[in-house]
Amino acid sequence: MASILKYAGKYRRHIFTALALISISVPIGVVPYFLISGLIGKYISEAAAMADVVRTSALILICFTAKYILYGEGLNLSHEGAFGTLYNMRVKLADELMHQPLGEVADGGTGKYKKSFVEEIGRIELMLAHMLPEGIPNLVMPFIVLAVIFVTDWRMGLLSLASLPFGIIGMGIMMKSGMKKMPLYYESGAKLNNAVVEYVSGMEVIKIFGQTTSSFKKYSDTVENYKVFTLDWFRESWRSMSLVYAGMPCTVLLTLPVGAIMYYNGTLDLNTWIFVLMLDLSMSGPLTRVINFFPMFPQVDYTVKQLEALYSAEDVHSGNISELPESYDVEFKNVTFAYKDRDVLKNVSFKAEQGKKTALVGESGSGKSTAARLTVHYWDVSDGSITIDGRDIREYTFDTLMSMTAYVAQDNFLFRGTIADNLRMGKKDATMDEMIAAAKAAACHDFISKLPHGYDTEVGVLGGKLSGGERQRITIARAILKNAPIIILDEATAYTDAENEELITNALNELTKGRTVIMIAHRLWTIADADNIVVLESGRASANGTHDELMESSSIYRRLWQMSLEAGNWNIAVKEDSENV
Numbered sequence: 001m002a003s004i005l006k007y008a009g010k011y012r013r014h015i016f017t018a019l020a021l022i023s024i025s026v027p028i029g030v031v032p033y034f035l036i037s038g039l040i041g042k043y044i045s046e047a048a049a050m051a052d053v054v055r056t057s058a059l060i061l062i063c064f065t066a067k068y069i070l071y072g073e074g075l076n077l078s079h080e081g082a083f084g085t086l087y088n089m090r091v092k093l094a095d096e097l098m099h100q101p102l103g104e105v106a107d108g109g110t111g112k113y114k115k116s117f118v119e120e121i122g123r124i125e126l127m128l129a130h131m132l133p134e135g136i137p138n139l140v141m142p143f144i145v146l147a148v149i150f151v152t153d154w155r156m157g158l159l160s161l162a163s164l165p166f167g168i169i170g171m172g173i174m175m176k177s178g179m180k181k182m183p184l185y186y187e188s189g190a191k192l193n194n195a196v197v198e199y200v201s202g203m204e205v206i207k208i209f210g211q212t213t214s215s216f217k218k219y220s221d222t223v224e225n226y227k228v229f230t231l232d233w234f235r236e237s238w239r240s241m242s243l244v245y246a247g248m249p250c251t252v253l254l255t256l257p258v259g260a261i262m263y264y265n266g267t268l269d270l271n272t273w274i275f276v277l278m279l280d281l282s283m284s285g286p287l288t289r290v291i292n293f294f295p296m297f298p299q300v301d302y303t304v305k306q307l308e309a310l311y312s313a314e315d316v317h318s319g320n321i322s323e324l325p326e327s328y329d330v331e332f333k334n335v336t337f338a339y340k341d342r343d344v345l346k347n348v349s350f351k352a353e354q355g356k357k358t359a360l361v362g363e364s365g366s367g368k369s370t371a372a373r374l375t376v377h378y379w380d381v382s383d384g385s386i387t388i389d390g391r392d393i394r395e396y397t398f399d400t401l402m403s404m405t406a407y408v409a410q411d412n413f414l415f416r417g418t419i420a421d422n423l424r425m426g427k428k429d430a431t432m433d434e435m436i437a438a439a440k441a442a443a444c445h446d447f448i449s450k451l452p453h454g455y456d457t458e459v460g461v462l463g464g465k466l467s468g469g470e471r472q473r474i475t476i477a478r479a480i481l482k483n484a485p486i487i488i489l490d491e492a493t494a495y496t497d498a499e500n501e502e503l504i505t506n507a508l509n510e511l512t513k514g515r516t517v518i519m520i521a522h523r524l525w526t527i528a529d530a531d532n533i534v535v536l537e538s539g540r541a542s543a544n545g546t547h548d549e550l551m552e553s554s555s556i557y558r559r560l561w562q563m564s565l566e567a568g569n570w571n572i573a574v575k576e577d578s579e580n581v
């Protein structure tokens with residue numbers, strides 16, 4: 001609870017004011033029972049006057065009105081506080097994820113994080129808007145009423161406790177099974193979320209490959225498993241839930257029959273009996289309210305633990321140096337990196353100098369993208385170091401490192417929004433002229449101008465309304481706007497057609513002038529002019545040099561070059577064939 005309240009900030013006041021208002025309203029709700037028992041008592045001992053009835057009715061009306069107003073205002077405030085806290089938590093989680101190893105976040109799966117952002121944080125609303133402000137007063141009230149009964153007649157006090165074992169036993173069973181099953185419930189929910197996201201995102205592939213039935217089966221199996229699991233759990237816990245719901249609010253279970261015997265025996269006077277019965281009944285409302293929260297305890301408890309783990313997950317190591325370096329030479333010094341326990345880079349060393357183009361080449365899976373991503377601190381290296389101007393990238397603050405680097409990948413992300421919104425990710429306050437200049441340099445101004453709304457055209461979810469090549473050129477324009485001194489291009493021209501390849505190559509040459517450039521390309525002729533080419537072979541840097549030097553010295557480079565040319569010829573042949581059809 002405390003760990004969540006720390007995110008409430010200014011909304012803590014709302015939540016505690018709500019707690020105070022509801023704490024006043026709950027006892028007000030019990031007052032009418034006192035009033036009625038007092039009135040009945042009067043009728044028993046001396047005939048009450050009509051004025052007493054009118055006064056009692058008026059007081060009861062006032063009590064209910066006051067309770068309604070206070071409870072209502074309390075809930076209003078508690079919701080304001082809760083939703084304000086949820087907002088803070090979602091913003092904070094986004095910020096936390098930003099500082100955690102990007103690679104791990106990407107590997108976690110969209111569904112998992114969607115679940116944390118939407119469902120798990122959403123569940124905190126229950127805790128802050130209801131469990132805390134309503135639960136505490138409604139739990140405390142029965143204790144106060146019980147104390148009054150004990151003071152009035154301790155025997156009746158003991159009898160009033162008769163329904164308690166139902167609650168304790170039922171809740172014990174429920175909590176035990178709830179706590180045990182909760183991790184599985186969550187896992188099953190995360191799988192369901194991932195399956196939905198995957199199914200919807202992959203719908204195009206599923207249709208193209210005619211896998212509708214088998215993919216739908218995978219999806220429907222996950223939904224079915226979730227259903228079976230949830231129903232099994234419900235079946236297992238409904239008996240104990242019913243025991244609590246039906247038994248615990250039944251506070252007159254023994255005070256009514258045993259009280260009647262005691263009254264006939266003359267050991268209990270009628271006024272006390274009626275007073276106790278009324279107080280017993282007054283506990284039922286608060287108890288029922290509290291009981292409603294009990295099944296939620298395991299869920300909320302587990303959710304809080306999950307969120308705590310997410311919020312406290314280890315950040316990528318970053319230091320506190322925020323000054324920009326004098327030069328932007330990037331150096332890999334004996335870098336070793338493993339995904340979990342699988343070594344992908346082994347003792348890799350090379351230097352990418354400022355103003356020069358360094359290319360990473362190698363067979364598929366040799367570790368090129370991993371090396372590129374490590375440069376922008378997707379993960380921490382397992383051993384060795386990556387430096388900028390001789391200083392380990394872990395010594396710079398996260399923001400400084402990000403401001404120095406622009407990473408353009410094969411499939412860059414576009415946000416739902418307009419083209420201008422996406423371009424401004426590169427430079428928040430970019431003017432229209434700056435955006436147009438960047439777009440022209442990235443050979444995308446022409447196609448943007450032809451769109452019905454130009455730069456204000458919506459790109460759709462993940463940029464889905466644009467072609468792969470268009471998306472790619474917009475991401476290059478975005479990187480041009482960012483104007484970072486270190487540029488990492490991971491297959492940045494993979495989707496470029498022949499028509500635009502020259503334009504984009506020129507744009508990239510413009511973008512990369514005077515900067516440190518690390519680039520990866522499968523079409524080796526696009527990097528043949530690089531100042532230094534590093535050949536990666538199963539995660540090891542097996543050779544480096546210029547194209548001419550490597551053609552002389554590296555058999556693997558020669559093979560890669562040959563393969564690349566053949567693939568290029570094949571592409572041209574396919575293109576010519578299709579043009580002749």
Ligand SMILES: Nc1ncnc2c1ncn2[C@@H]1O[C@H](COP(=O)(O)OP(=O)(O)OP(=O)(O)O)[C@@H](O)[C@H]1O
Pocket residue numbers: 103107339344362363364365366367368369370371
């Ligand atoms: N997130 C990840 N988790 C686990 N293993 C990964 C992950 N990303 C890549 N790998 C593995 O690491 C190895 C190197 O991958 P990487 O993407 O760096 O290679 P690459 O040389 O860029 O390949 P390609 O040319 O096909 O893009 C591969 O065997 C790949 O399966």
